[in-house]
Amino acid sequence: MNSVWMADHRDSSPYPPLAGTVEADTVVIGGGITGVTTAMLLAGAGQSVVLLEAERIGASNTGGSTGNLYGTVSDGLAKLRDKWDADTARQVVTMRMQALELIEKTSARLSIDCGFARRPLYACVAGDDEQQLASLQDEHRALEEAGLAPSWVDAVPGLPASALPPRAHAALRIEQQAQFNPFTYVQGLARALAGQGVRVHEHSAAVDVDAGAGRVKTAAGEVHAKHIVFATHTPKGFNLVQAEMETYREYGIAGALDAAPGQGRAPEAICWIRDRSRSIRSCRHGDRDHLVVVGEKHKTGHNAADTDYHERLREYAREHFGVSSFDYAWSAQQYKSADALPYIGHSAHRNVYMATGFGADGLTWGTVAANVIAELVQGRESPASELLTPKRFTPIKSAKVWAAENATVMKHLVGDRLSSAEQHRLSDVQRGQGRIVDLDGRKHAVYRSPADELTVLSPVCPHLKCHVAWNAAATSWDCPCHGSRFDIHGQVIEGPSLHPLERYELED
Ligand SMILES: Cc1cc2nc3c(=O)[nH]c(=O)nc-3n(C[C@H](O)[C@H](O)[C@H](O)COP(=O)(O)OP(=O)(O)OC[C@H]3O[C@@H](n4cnc5c(N)ncnc54)[C@H](O)[C@@H]3O)c2cc1C
Ligand code: FES
Structure with missing residues (x-):
């Protein structure tokens, strides 16, 4: 079940499994966007880095995401502001927009052909539930206070009236957000890292971590390092933050848009239909435009055993977009923190770092995490590391x-x-x-x-x-x-x- 992002890539792994014993300043465990970006920043600061990936670089949740990059958060900035305050919401937007810029600059600097493009984001309400409409108004206020300058629109280009009936204030629009192919991006980063001498190892799951001794073991080798970074989406083994997070699975499908008159369109934008729990975008794959629909979220392990969540998304795509065949279906996981901010920073041991609790916003949070952790490894605290520390109570x-x-x-x-x-x-x-x-x-x-x-x-x-x-x-x-x-x-x-x-x- 590969996502549309991974479809153009060969299945083979160019990076050999770890064998024998190696020394490094830092070992990064996990080759998703968080781990690969952390490795890039540390190698750029002159550190020797080993990157261990259990399976294939980028093929887990990063490759199963929707590829959207934005300054706000998908659960709503108003919720985050209400839990914390307007200053924190502004700080979050600033650090997330900086992360988005880092991705933009990095993909340009390394000529990674990941289709990075600035796009608008639309947050919409399709039905006429008063509560949902009021919450969109509140979201507008929160985004404005945080400096994202939202505007109201009556319809979303590419969204048919059946999916979003046109009316005043149907959606709010934020300019200058972005989309890309997340798998191509992290694969491109890993290639560049390997070219700079970073030791990248696929099929090298860390099976034993001794923080005191600074030792990470895989099946066939071990790394001795001063710093150990868990970029594994959630820390391995026992960690108190696990008791504070909710875990969800969510599903995605993609199919070629038909070229029939009146069909063949989908938003060239990030499009969230809040009251239908659908995230919609289009992408170019091969020589055809494709529709991507993501949704049907449920708590991990709490699904009805045989429910076909992909089929529900296909039905939606058939009904509203006339898509008739679907070549891609996948699913991914999200860990939601208890207080709406991720846990990024020192773990129980001073030389061990973790990054988790990204919710459905981890392409950008993962890049923020890489920045925060790379600074901490070099002994530098920051306002971001203080806010996001996993030790907060x-x-x-x-x-x-x-x-x-x-x-x-x-x-x-x-x-x-x-x-x-x-x-x-x-x-x-x-x-x-x-x-x-x-x-x-x-x-x-x-x-x-x-x-x-x-x-x-x-x-x-x-x-x-x-x-x-x-x-x-x-x-x-x-x-x-x-x-x-x-x-x-x-x-x-x-x-x-x-x-x-x-x-x-x-x-x-
Ligand atoms: C359906 C869906 C859509 C999403 N869409 C978006 C989106 O559009 N925008 C957005 O910002 N976020 C999105 N997210 C969230 C985003 O996908 C994740 O938060 C993000 O990819 C996390 O990146 P990561 O590098 O931390 O984790 P991962 O990509 O999961 O990488 C962790 C890596 O660690 C490896 N690993 C695990 N254990 C070990 C071990 N013992 N040894 C070595 N390696 C190990 C894994 O194999 C994996 O490759 C979405 C989430 C879901 C569920
Ligand atoms: S008991 Fe914790 S993941 Fe299963």
Whole structure:
């Protein structure tokens, strides 16, 4: 399930796995936009850097994003202002717009052909719900106070009237935001880094980190470094911030726009339809324009087992844009912090750094994080590092999410062990399906392949022992507590777990 951004790229990995022992000033773990940008800034400051990527550079959430870059935040700047204050909202917009400029300058400097273009952003309300309309008005005020100069428009070019009925103040528009292909961008950065002598290693998952000794181990090698950066989207192993975050999955599809009269158009812009939870854009792929629709967000591990979230997005695209075939379908994950700001900076150990809690805004937050962490590694604090430190304690701003998330963890930690509601027999598991099955009085996570082969795993997530759930849309076992995800063989795809699900051999 590749995203449209990865379609033009070869599958092969140009960077060899780490082998043997190497020394460096800094080891960066994770090759998404956060890790690759951090490596670029540190190498530019004269440091020796090793970059370890578990799979393929950019192929995880960065390659599964929508490729939108903006100064505001997708949950609404008004919400962030209400949790903090107008000054903080302004500071957030300033640092995010600086990050957007860094991406623009970097892609130009390194001639990365990632289609970076300045575009407007539209935030719209399609229905006539009074509350939604009032919240858009409030958003307008928050954006104005933060210096983004929004204007009102009655319609969005490229959005059909069926998707957004034209009327006064249907949408607000912000100029000079941007779009690009995020996968091409980070691949281009990694190529440039390797050209400058940075050691880039794919298929090199960090499996053991000893912060005190400054040592990171992979299956076939280890790095000794003064500084260790977790650019893994969420820190690996146990970290207190995991109890403060909500984890969501969200889906994307893309299909070529038909050239029929009255069809074949989609916004050349960032377009958020807030009350329909849809993010829409167009992109050029091959020699055709494509429509990209993203949405159907749900909490990780809380999906209905066999719901086809991609099909819901396809139905929407067919209805409003007349798109008839879809070549791309993918999904990605987001970690939302409890107080609307990401956690970026020192971890429990002074020489270990982390960056997480980006919500759906992590292409820009990841670039902000790279700046903040590169400065901290060089011993420099900043107003941004003070604001975003993972050590901040914000009980009032975070209370609602803390309470909800810890109730969720307790429910899955205790409840899933005791409940029998989701249990099935082996014969219930259809080809291509996964189910929690009762075998000899114990729960097992069972997957039946299209060729009728069974894989039997423990459903107990090795992170903190919650039970995983089957996600048909992503063909994975997803943990409802802190977002660890495992493939059909039990191997870690993402999330805080460092270890796979235990595997059992099924006896006759
Ligand atoms: C559907 C969707 C659409 C989105 N669209 C946008 C958007 O338009 N704009 C925006 O700003 N944000 C968007 N986001 C958010 C954005 O995708 C992420 O926040 C961002 O990509 C995070 O980048 P990252 O580098 O921190 O993480 P990732 O891209 O996930 O990179 C982390 C890397 O770490 C690697 N890794 C993990 N464990 C290990 C290990 N043990 N050893 C070595 N490597 C490891 C992973 O393989 C991965 O490549 C979207 C999110 C979703 C869910
Ligand atoms: S991710 Fe924490 S228990 Fe599974």
